[in-house]
Amino acid sequence: MASFTLRINGERRTVTVDGDTPLLYVLRNDLELNGPKFGCGLAQCGACSVLIDGKDVRACVTPVSIAAKGSITTIEGLGTVQKLHPLQRAFIEEQACQCGFCGGGMVMAAKALLDRNPSPTNQDVRQALNGHLCRCASHNRIVRAVQRAAKEMRS
Amino acid sequence: MSASRRDFVKMTGALVVGFALAPTLALAQDRPRLPGSLNTNRRLDAWLVIEPNGKVTIFTGKIELGQGIGTALSQIAADELDVALERIDVVHGDTARTPNEGMTAGSLSVEQSGTALRFACAEARAVLVSAAATKLGVPATELKVTDGTVTASAGAGVTYWDLAATADLKREASAKATPKPASERTWVGKSVARRDIPKKFTGGAAYVQDIRLPGMVFGRVVRPPSPGARLTAVDEAGVRRMPGVVAVVRDGSFLAVAAVREEQAIRAREALKQSARWTETASLPPSGDALYRHLMSAPAAAETVAEKASATAATPVKTLDALYTRPYQAHASIGPSCAVAQWKDGALTVWTHSQGVFPLRAELAKALAATDAKQIRCIHAEGAGCYGHNGADDVALDAALVARATGGKPVKLQWMRDDEFAWEPYGSAMVMKLAGGLDAQGNVVTWSHELWSHPHSTRPGASEGVNLLAARYLAKPLDPGLPADVPQPAGGSDRNAIPLYEFGNVKVVKHYVAKAPLRTSALRTLGGYANVFALESFVDELAAAAGADPVEFRLRHTTDPRARAVIEAAARRAGWRPGARGDGARGRGFAFARYKNLACYCATVADVDVDRKTGQVRLTRVIAAVDAGQIVNPDGVVNQIEGGIIQSASWTLKESVRFDRTRVTTRSWAEYPILRFDEVPEVEVVLLDRPTERFLGVGEGSQGPAAAAIANAIAQATGKRLRALPFTPERVKQALGVVSVVHGGER
Numbered sequence: 001m002a003s004f005t006l007r008i009n010g011e012r013r014t015v016t017v018d019g020d021t022p023l024l025y026v027l028r029n030d031l032e033l034n035g036p037k038f039g040c041g042l043a044q045c046g047a048c049s050v051l052i053d054g055k056d057v058r059a060c061v062t063p064v065s066i067a068a069k070g071s072i073t074t075i076e077g078l079g080t081v082q083k084l085h086p087l088q089r090a091f092i093e094e095q096a097c098q099c100g101f102c103g104g105g106m107v108m109a110a111k112a113l114l115d116r117n118p119s120p121t122n123q124d125v126r127q128a129l130n131g132h133l134c135r136c137a138s139h140n141r142i143v144r145a146v147q148r149a150a151k152e153m154r155s
Numbered sequence: 156m157s158a159s160r161r162d163f164v165k166m167t168g169a170l171v172v173g174f175a176l177a178p179t180l181a182l183a184q185d186r187p188r189l190p191g192s193l194n195t196n197r198r199l200d201a202w203l204v205i206e207p208n209g210k211v212t213i214f215t216g217k218i219e220l221g222q223g224i225g226t227a228l229s230q231i232a233a234d235e236l237d238v239a240l241e242r243i244d245v246v247h248g249d250t251a252r253t254p255n256e257g258m259t260a261g262s263l264s265v266e267q268s269g270t271a272l273r274f275a276c277a278e279a280r281a282v283l284v285s286a287a288a289t290k291l292g293v294p295a296t297e298l299k300v301t302d303g304t305v306t307a308s309a310g311a312g313v314t315y316w317d318l319a320a321t322a323d324l325k326r327e328a329s330a331k332a333t334p335k336p337a338s339e340r341t342w343v344g345k346s347v348a349r350r351d352i353p354k355k356f357t358g359g360a361a362y363v364q365d366i367r368l369p370g371m372v373f374g375r376v377v378r379p380p381s382p383g384a385r386l387t388a389v390d391e392a393g394v395r396r397m398p399g400v401v402a403v404v405r406d407g408s409f410l411a412v413a414a415v416r417e418e419q420a421i422r423a424r425e426a427l428k429q430s431a432r433w434t435e436t437a438s439l440p441p442s443g444d445a446l447y448r449h450l451m452s453a454p455a456a457a458e459t460v461a462e463k464a465s466a467t468a469a470t471p472v473k474t475l476d477a478l479y480t481r482p483y484q485a486h487a488s489i490g491p492s493c494a495v496a497q498w499k500d501g502a503l504t505v506w507t508h509s510q511g512v513f514p515l516r517a518e519l520a521k522a523l524a525a526t527d528a529k530q531i532r533c534i535h536a537e538g539a540g541c542y543g544h545n546g547a548d549d550v551a552l553d554a555a556l557v558a559r560a561t562g563g564k565p566v567k568l569q570w571m572r573d574d575e576f577a578w579e580p581y582g583s584a585m586v587m588k589l590a591g592g593l594d595a596q597g598n599v600v601t602w603s604h605e606l607w608s609h610p611h612s613t614r615p616g617a618s619e620g621v622n623l624l625a626a627r628y629l630a631k632p633l634d635p636g637l638p639a640d641v642p643q644p645a646g647g648s649d650r651n652a653i654p655l656y657e658f659g660n661v662k663v664v665k666h667y668v669a670k671a672p673l674r675t676s677a678l679r680t681l682g683g684y685a686n687v688f689a690l691e692s693f694v695d696e697l698a699a700a701a702g703a704d705p706v707e708f709r710l711r712h713t714t715d716p717r718a719r720a721v722i723e724a725a726a727r728r729a730g731w732r733p734g735a736r737g738d739g740a741r742g743r744g745f746a747f748a749r750y751k752n753l754a755c756y757c758a759t760v761a762d763v764d765v766d767r768k769t770g771q772v773r774l775t776r777v778i779a780a781v782d783a784g785q786i787v788n789p790d791g792v793v794n795q796i797e798g799g800i801i802q803s804a805s806w807t808l809k810e811s812v813r814f815d816r817t818r819v820t821t822r823s824w825a826e827y828p829i830l831r832f833d834e835v836p837e838v839e840v841v842l843l844d845r846p847t848e849r850f851l852g853v854g855e856g857s858q859g860p861a862a863a864a865i866a867n868a869i870a871q872a873t874g875k876r877l878r879a880l881p882f883t884p885e886r887v888k889q890a891l892g893v894v895s896v897v898h899g900g901e902r
Contacts, residue, residue, distance in 0.1 A: 099221030
């Protein structure tokens with residue numbers, strides 16, 4: 001085991017774990033963050049997505065030793081129920097989920113998209129989220145939510 | 156029997172006989188039937204509590220699974236009580252706290268729990284108003300209620316919260332208080348934002364996976380490599396020495412581990428997997444077309460489900476028949492099944508995303524033979540969407556078995572992705588053989604629907620046995636038993652196999668093969684998806700044979716005005732052009748069903764674009780018209796219908812579980828692709844609100860019609876009829892004659 005200081009959601013948090021521990025378990029169990037979810041452990045579904053230096057990565061296959069080199073953002077770092085980020089507000093206003101298990105990953109992928117392209121077409125949104133699976137089939141609502149947030153963030 | 160009842164019986168001789176022969180009938184008559192689940196949970200305080208702090212807690216046996224039931228129920232309660240929606244707290248499925256309403260299944264939650272709460276809250280309001288009348292010295296009829304404050308016209312008032320201590324809800328419900336008419340409701344009928352959503356997008360603790368208890372350790376199971384496998388050897392001692400390992404549990408062929416850290420449990424699972432030796436047997440059926448021959452040759456008596464002879468129907472001048480198939484399909488939840496279990500002084504507490512905490516408790520008691528059900532408490536916590544009976548119940552037993560070995564420490568046990576794909580109970584493979592005859596005018600005069608299927612409900616309580624996965628691998632294995640089919644009128648394997656159309660002579664026959672080589676259970680709609688796919692495809696085949704337009708043909712055979720209304724509404728919104736033909740690539744299809752022949756009415760129009768070279772079917776747009784009776788939350792209904800359509804499109808175009816004769820080979824999303832963002836159609840839902848009608852469930856209303864509309868659209872586009880699900884590019888190319896494939900094969 002070794003110590004790693006993570007820059008996460010604007011804080012510094014130190015954990016003592018094996019360097020090859022997937023970031024996901026550190027986030028969920030050591031830092032008690034609920035946003036990133038275990039969905040497959042194979043980087044296939046996107047439920048565990050977080051941002052590292054603004055890029056959408058799969059926490060389930062990213063070793064903590066690598067993650068420690070960048071700045072990590074989870075959905076908890078975007079906003080709170082009292083002070084929502086435009087993406088969170090848009091997903092809530094569009095009621096863009098049923099079970100919501102994939103939702104945190106969707107929001108993070110959408111954040112990465114809007115940071116690099118503030119005016120995406122619907123096709124851009126679909127393309128950016130295509131590697132994220134949703135089983136309840138809230139896809140169209142999710143696309144609408146991303147566009148609603150994009151509009152708010154532009155104004 | 157009361158004196159008055161005795162007198163009554165004396166006067167009516169016939170009833171004396173009835174009572175003497177049927178004591179249960181006498182009991183039923185002593186206790187009048189109450190609406191919805193109030194009938195089986197008859198105390199008012201079982202459904203709601205007025206809290207002195209200005210809140211109202213409602214209790215429901217139905218659980219939240221992302222369908223928004225908690226929100227819908229709070230709307231109903233707020234309306235009947237005359238309180239603000241924000242005052243309502245909802246407690247779902249807890250064997251220690253809520254009514255027992257069995258399973259959350261069958262699109263019945265608003266019908267059963269909503270109806271019960273509506274009557275319970277209306278009665279509670281009457282009790283509270285009566286208590287207020289006494290306190291204020293004003294007749295109850297002169298009082299009005301605004302957000303829980305009861306006031307007289309003179310201005311004096313008292314609140315529910317002040318009355319909480321004196322107004323007695325500890326009584327049996329009578330259902331005599333009349334719920335409000337539609338015109339007086341404030342919340343029901345509005346698209347109220349779902350109460351479960353904000354925490355889901357802000358990192359709140361929303362799921363069983365998010366539960367953290369003091370001292371909690373992490374569990375994982377090591378499932379056999381195949382259903383017929385038995386464990387012969389494993390290096391338990393070596394794994395016990397691995398970092399963080401708290402316990403290795405082996406009981407017969409059940410193998411599991413618990414560790415301090417989650418990644419340690421996963422590593423220990425891997426090590427156990429590497430060292431375990433199993434004997435395997437080839438217990439699985441063949442794949443491809445042979446699967447269906449295998450199913451049709453299984454020993455199962457033909458059982459007539461429905462038979463109707465018409466004295467007036469003419470003799471057919473033209474007959475048609477066709478065979479449709481549906482493969483094994485997976486629930487494929489995004490989050491693998493998970494449970495938290497803790498033993499304390501011989502009592503077990505399980506946090507579970509099971510769809511029925513009470514049936515699970517009874518099943519756990521059977522599986523943990525030494526344990527009395529009273530010693531078990533099951534508490535619902537949301538999981539990822541389940542779409543029916545997935546691994547939720549199984550993982551609860553896994554966690555309970557592991558937690559017996561952790562010295563009182565709670566265990567959170569989550570399945571890995573391959574556990575979920577290989578071991579969840581699938582939606583059964585099915586064969587539907589349709590035959591029909593047309594008279595000289597092109598009307599259907601004979602109709603036959605024969606089907607072959609394994610069980611569609613092997614949920615806890617569905618048989619005398621124990622259908623929790625681990626139980627059958629214990630040193631003293633417990634047999635899962637043979638569940639009976641879900642009976643009509645809802646039906647299981649034969650759900651929606653009886654046509655709603657006026658078809659003259661009708662016969663529906665099922666071959667229910669109770670013993671299944673692969674575990675099967677409830678996947679959204681049970682047999683409804685495949686039966687509607689077959690029935691509504693065959694209606695189009697007959698319409699084509701009659702040279703009729705599919706919509707006109709359906710209307711011609713439909714008398715139910717509500718069915719006609721959704722068919723017409725969908726056609727109108729889509730701009731349906733009678734007699735339109737596809738252009739070889741683009742086409743449009745129509746389908747209709749009333750789910751279970753009892754719940755919501757749904758008609759769909761699907762537009763497809765078929766790439767003749769690649770065989771790729773692109774579903775571009777689906778329009779649905781729905782009559783769900785009285786609508787509690789319109790946006791909730793749209794969400795369910797839209798989700799159902801897209802999920803069904805995924806089943807229909809892509810999904811089938813793969814296996815060889817020994818092992819399930821679907822282990823990850825790579826082997827089980829589902830519809831992605833770039834493949835999802837536009838969906839438009841038209842709601843036909845009927846505020847004076849009763850609630851009709853919608854969660855499973857659109858899947859069958861969506862599948863058949865896609866099939867009909869492909870047929871309209873290409874002139875080729877696809878009858879084997881799913882419509883993969885290979886199948887489409889085969890149908891179009893682009894490639895020749897000898898065996899269809901599940902791909």
